[in-house]
Amino acid sequence: MKRYALILGILILAACGRAGEGTYELDAAYTYLGADFPLEPPLDYSSTAPDYITRDNRLDGDVDNRKATLGRVLFYDKQLSLNNSIACGSCHIQAHAFGDSSQQSIGLDGGLTSRQSMRLVNTRFAALPAMFWDRRAINLRNQVTQPIEDHIEMGFSGTGDQPGFDSLLTKLQGLQYYSELFDWAFEQEGTTINKQRIAQALEHFVSSIESFDSRFDEGFAAAGDIQGSYSNFTPAENRGKFLFRAQPQLDNQNVRISGGAGCAGCHRPPEFDIDPMSGNNGVDKEAGNPAGFDTTNTRSPSLRDIFGPDGSVNTPMMHTGNFLEFTTIVEHYNEVIPDVNNRTVDERLVRGLTSVKLELTSTERADLEAFIRTLTGSNMYSDERWSTPF
Template structure:
């Protein structure tokens, strides 16, 4: 054997030994380098086998849909999922959308106010469950965002929340777009979803909104019962007597000895009436002397509780109701004094001094029992809505 052949064999053996565990790049069986997506997300993001976001089953009795022209696609919702969970969307890489809207709490927060990069949120984080099916197309407690798309990038640009505000020397949204463009996995994801790697605020809004609208919950005890009857006014065969009583009180107007909840929280979506004004809760978290009269929106009543019957966090924008009984008791007796923005439906009878429903303790507990039937199970564990960065 010649010296050249011996040298060739030696070099070959050295190359083999160098291709072992010390190599930072995984080499699949087919001999090609794994993509950046595989390195970052493992099996959580598979562009050849996307989760079903676009064609999920929706009950025939659900008729509301605020999608408008931003129709959900699996590709863009997948991109939206990554953006939703990515802490790179905050200035110091510590806060993601999912930090304040957690899957474990129906995409809300069990903290009274949520922690941001420069402080805390001004109001309790609203649950995002079933956002697609809200009659009210404006978002935030004070409805300052005209669409869900517009809402998605406002927390990113909030100085306290995610920090790309441009205030006090902080970077602004244009800096975020440059930051994301430098991340290789976004080059792959935007190319896949949009056909090129260009990242814009509009594309962030579009894909984040698609992912959020895909988050739905229609496997509750209520849905099982509703499918067995012609309408909500009939007793549900799968309900207890207490749950059916609570349903009747929920749907019956106050002048007929009911609670009249249905006038503001329309079934079967149980979202808020777009014409609603303030609900009588005017507090500001952490400041007992301040008032907040401009809160006129609320999340759906679905999944206020989790599937174990535990609240997914305090109720109301100021987290002032820590139990459902406390929230119902608020509506049982409302003082209209000093509230110039109180919804007329809560002003009561002659004199308009405030609502007094005269609900008994048994009535209140029945209403609570009914509201618990609005909670599903799948939304808390379904992988397609989970954190793709967790391997």
């Protein structure tokens, strides 16, 4: 431990190449922090979202390349945890659309989070700025430092025997590379490292993560809307698209007699973000606690990139992480069972104490999954801008 602390204490940021090139790397002898990335010019973090993507909840316009670069370092640096074991990128993994492949994320000393870590892809492109499953953070900038201050996740909670956020600031101020990077990112020598600037840099980085190179995007761009058949889709994918977007026609017993499944009522294309007016989805248990009751979860990540490029599910689904296959998602929504203790369930799923019964056939269920698979992109999973610099 003493040797490890000493190594961290003597890390230096060295300029490489000709003067003015501005490429910085940490001393190669220190493999843990062997970062190597260009600073002049920085990588371009500007959005390439197509014109038909109109929802945008960023606080102050376009992403700043310098602040996003600093945010990238902060996002992947385990120094932001109390025992140097956890980074934001430990639970929000690029290979999984910036979600976690585990049902519950592992924090300090093996502690488990109470909810599944939400995928961060396309966080910016949603009408609802609030973050976390229960919307307790008013926006992304408010959210990004909360895991750092969580007693289970990263440990600078200020509760019990854990130090508070000020201790993290002291820690980062002692790392020479952060003095250099904060000065560079905020374009002022002697920039103070504080919570506000950490949040701002992380928010610029996370809000830059996007995925718009899917087969759906190809079809939408060619057709101009979501209504008709897409020439690049299979018949099953087009049928699934209809089921997704069309509202169900119900009889007086709330049984579907025609139409679609109405998924687009809550998950609105082409962003596939959650309708801000959505109630909870009837999954009322706490993660890892079948007896626990939790009906505050009314937010959802974008439905884009539920599946990875290899065809497998990127992360367990729902706030509980109990849904490991997409088929179980469809089964759940096929008929959400009413619960007298759940009074905030979305009325599109349960009306009074009567379920909306979609009665999807096995073919329709397969068609819906086929459509959801068209929402998967490819570039996000390998783009250097969002990969670890360490």
